[in-house]
Amino acid sequence: MNLVQLFIEPFAQFGFMNRALVGAIILSVSAGPVGVFLMLRRMSLTGDAMAHAILPGAAAGFLVSGLAILPMTLGGFAAGLVVALLAGLVSRFTIQREDTSLAAFYLISLALGVMLVSLKGSNVDLMHVLFGTVLALNDDALVMIGAIATVSLVGLAVIWRPLFAECLDPTFLRSVSKAGHPVHLIFLALVVLNLVGGFQALGTLLAVGLMMLPAAASRFWVRGLEGMCALAVGFGVVSSYFGLLISYYLGVASGPSIILVAGGIYVVSLFFGRRGVIFTRVQAPRHRVA
Amino acid sequence: MSAVIRLDDLTLGYDGHPAVHHLDGAFETGSLTAIVGPNGSGKSTLLKGITGALKPLGGRIEHAGISVREIAYLPQIAEIDRTFPAVVSDLVSLGFWKSRGLFGAIRGVDRGALDEALQAVGLRGFEQRPIDTLSGGQLQRALFARVLLQDARVILLDEPFTAIDEKTVADLIALVQHWHNEKRTVIAVLHDVEMVRRVFPQTLLLAREPIAWGATSETLHPENLLKARRMTEAWDEHAPWHDHVAKHHHHGDAA
Known part of the structure; x- marks a missing residue:
């Protein structure tokens, strides 16, 4: 077996590998920039909280029609939106900050979701919802992921400038425009959208990995916002490809493989990135004349 | 009056x-x-x-x-996130908000106005400086440049x-x-x-x-x-x- 075969064969030969790769790549393109904004807004853990929050919706969809994509996706999206909206409202109208209200609502949501799954399904079903099966993506799921990615990318492009302003100087945005709050909610909706897009493939919990790990790694390399988004997408795509390859040859679970490759990229970036640990340490303390 | x-x-x-x-x-x-x-x-x-x-x-x-939206306001403690990857011209360009709105493009004339504003506050040549490298005084100059662009009554x-x-x-x-x-x-x-x-x-x-x-x-x-x-x-x-x-x-x- 030559090298080309080694790297291409699994995807050429097996439809399920092919579809898994396409799905994961589309998700990477869509989730990467969203992850970058989450990171820059110091909301890196919000993605995780939202991933838990979409569980009862997905579970309700699962109760109604089994492991079908559309009901679970719609249910998950609705549940995530409700939690994001409630958390936002609490922080807006009371003294409680959004991190606290979000924690409260996602925990309620999570408990509700686990209870719903336990009403009908077995533990195997719960595992499926939590950790997904990228190798079982069918054409319907791919269309769904594609649609979600399109909406997400267009949405992000539309709110890019107000979101940029809201991150950089929220007081200023409040003084010139009423857009701050709606933009924040739209952004949270995009987060939820990407998570429900990802949970079919990776499950509710690991979907966050493809969103946050590439974003976190990209910050060790570049300074500009656009550069970070592009690099995060690149890291996501690379993780998807090598993750699936590893999963194929070693016969291990595909979702965790993808996320672990992304995790590996993060650790390597942490040490060897241009703005990482080693480079900033060994850089000679020299300076320019002016 | x-x-x-x-x-x-x-x-x-x-x-x-x-x-x-x-x-x-x-x-x-x-x-x-x-x-x-x-x-x-x-x-x-x-x-x-x-x-x-x-x-x-x-x-x-x-x-x-x-309207209250036409008031330029420079707060005592700016909530600016200095770690956000933005450069001086990004920060100052926020002042175009009223004239260009949410989605309008920053145009050629704006580029000229931006240069003039930076010149007026003594920050010419700082356009591409990341905001986390600015001193307190330089940041305040940049914020004044933004007020200039806001063109507020x-x-x-x-x-x-x-x-x-x-x-x-x-x-x-x-x-x-x-x-x-x-x-x-x-x-x-x-x-x-x-x-x-x-x-x-x-x-x-x-x-x-x-x-x-x-x-x-x-x-x-x-x-x-x-x-x-x-x-x-x-x-x-x-x-x-x-x-x-x-x-x-x-x-x-x-x-």
């Missing part, structure tokens, strides 16, 4: 406790007013009220012919010269005077009484209650300054609720 902002028996505060109490008066169009007073006297609170960020506990604020500055060196203060004061010459209404919270005497024709002396409001030389009379200094900063947790029937009641030092 007509008033651009009129305060009618205005009370602003937090948790029902007044920070600005029964303030009557007006900022004339094109006036240059300093707000002076001890810490906790309600100066910043008043500016927040004027921007609409804080709703009055009593009384009214009238904006004549302008009313400009509110909350302690704009705190922890800024003399050279920068002189440059920024020149900018404030330039705005005054352009008939913009400028209201600035300041602590430097000497500077106020030198630069600001109008002064409002505040110690939660208004002490004096008018020409600077009269307002900053030693007697008034002494009166302002006697203000008690602490809230009285057991102060009785305000009786709205009696408009100008007497506030005892202790309830």
Whole structure:
């Protein structure tokens, strides 16, 4: 077996590998920039909280029609939106900050979701919802992921400038425009959208990995916002490809493989990135004349 | 001259406790007013009220012919995220918000205006500098450049010269005077009484209650300054609720 075969064969030969790769790549393109904004807004853990929050919706969809994509996706999206909206409202109208209200609502949501799954399904079903099966993506799921990615990318492009302003100087945005709050909610909706897009493939919990790990790694390399988004997408795509390859040859679970490759990229970036640990340490303390 | 902002028996505060109490008066169009007073006297609170960020506990604020969105406001503690990957021109370009809106493109003419604004605050050549490398003074210059681009009829500055060196203060004061010459209404919270005497024709002396409001030389009379200094900063947790029937009641030092 030559090298080309080694790297291409699994995807050429097996439809399920092919579809898994396409799905994961589309998700990477869509989730990467969203992850970058989450990171820059110091909301890196919000993605995780939202991933838990979409569980009862997905579970309700699962109760109604089994492991079908559309009901679970719609249910998950609705549940995530409700939690994001409630958390936002609490922080807006009371003294409680959004991190606290979000924690409260996602925990309620999570408990509700686990209870719903336990009403009908077995533990195997719960595992499926939590950790997904990228190798079982069918054409319907791919269309769904594609649609979600399109909406997400267009949405992000539309709110890019107000979101940029809201991150950089929220007081200023409040003084010139009423857009701050709606933009924040739209952004949270995009987060939820990407998570429900990802949970079919990776499950509710690991979907966050493809969103946050590439974003976190990209910050060790570049300074500009656009550069970070592009690099995060690149890291996501690379993780998807090598993750699936590893999963194929070693016969291990595909979702965790993808996320672990992304995790590996993060650790390597942490040490060897241009703005990482080693480079900033060994850089000679020299300076320019002016 | 007509008033651009009129305060009618205005009370602003937090948790029902007044920070600005029964303030009557007006900022004339094109006036240059300093707000002076001890810490906790309600100066910043008043500016927040004027921007609409804080709703009055009593009384009214009238904006004549302008919307609150047309007021340029430079807060005392800017909530700017210095770690955000933005450069100086990104930050200053936010000033185009009103003219270009949410989605409008920044055009060629804007590029020229941006260059002029940076030139005016002495930051030419800083366009591509990341904001986390700016000094406090440079950041304040950039924020003044943003106010320039906002092209606002009313400009509110909350302690704009705190922890800024003399050279920068002189440059920024020149900018404030330039705005005054352009008939913009400028209201600035300041602590430097000497500077106020030198630069600001109008002064409002505040110690939660208004002490004096008018020409600077009269307002900053030693007697008034002494009166302002006697203000008690602490809230009285057991102060009785305000009786709205009696408009100008007497506030005892202790309830």
